[in-house]
Amino acid sequence: MLDIQADAASDRRPAIVICAYDAGETGWDPVEDLSGVAWNPAGARTVAVAADAPENLAVSLQEHLRARGCRALLLVGRTGHGESFRVQMRAENRVLNGTDRLDDTGPGVARATAPVLEIVEALNEAGLAAVASSESEADAGSYLLYRILSGLPDGIDSPAIGLLRAPASASDAAMQRAVKVAAATIALHLSPLPRAYGT
Template sequence: MLDTPADAQPDLRPGLMLCAYEPDLGWNEAGSDADTDWTPTGARLIPVRAEAPDSLARTLVERLRDPACRAALLVGRTSGEEDFLIQTRAENRLLNGKGRLVPTGPGVARAPAPALEMAQTLSEAGLKARLSSDTVTDPGNYLLYRVLCSLPDGPDAPLVGLLRVPDGQGSAITRAVRLAAEAMARHLSPLPRPRAA
């Protein structure tokens, strides 16, 4: 009978979801299968593939209910901008923009990601980045609002952010996504050790 190591250490790195919600947005220059070759320092990367906004929102919300998943970074395109944008809030809007997504919900919800640090990290790496409180009626706003409304109140709520990337940036998109994720990961604490039985 083989002995199993009794002292195998559990992975106590907090999970960070990364989701490029537009199917044709290749954030990783090495290809879609290469996203497992990199992980932000101090966190465990949880890639989430794009799907229809409604089902993707359910997937994101469900995964964030896992206490081991401590952050989510959504990635989408900017609208005619040349800069990388970190969106700081989401508006309570249906996908078509013609009504409120949550009738009794707040008009806007603020994203708890460290937006200023994310923008500074990108800028220090030579990428043009800025914060944006402007909202756009698109899947990014819809997903961000849905996720933010599902978070518990309090200091232990997961970090959630939205990075918008300009078209035609190639490898700069990969750098920006990784740098933004690294900035978020610096704010995550290791998971508590499981109690001995």
């Protein structure tokens, strides 16, 4: 008989947190069939975080990133710019409505740590038109990206953090495919957890 708890404790796959931050978003569902098992890319496991108020969500996501085994975060939202998927490369130091600085002493811009260009290439190869964007949109996605990136501790072992935006016209199926492609690309850069992780 299999010991499910022991198997979970010894799972050395790094975790990727995936969060569709808009409460009304239906495009990303981590459970892809009736089994109730969440989708996972090769070499990693996913942790779904539900939408919430941006301030609450920022705290929750930061807590996930501090957890042992969590190595990446993929924020998922929509864009009103064009018909292509956009992978946002940076976020500006702005409050939610974009009018003022969020942090008077923080950097003006925070750059995504996820492999943006590789994600864009993988999306295009999968038949999903995609571009890398340095434009920060005045919404919860940019707010969360800045809050989380600027709150990371200094060090060379930073988690991979990125923001994938689907065009407003993209179907739920297209968004599902795009999230899976992006997460699978991030997973390629994550190494297994140390053997001591499960003990």
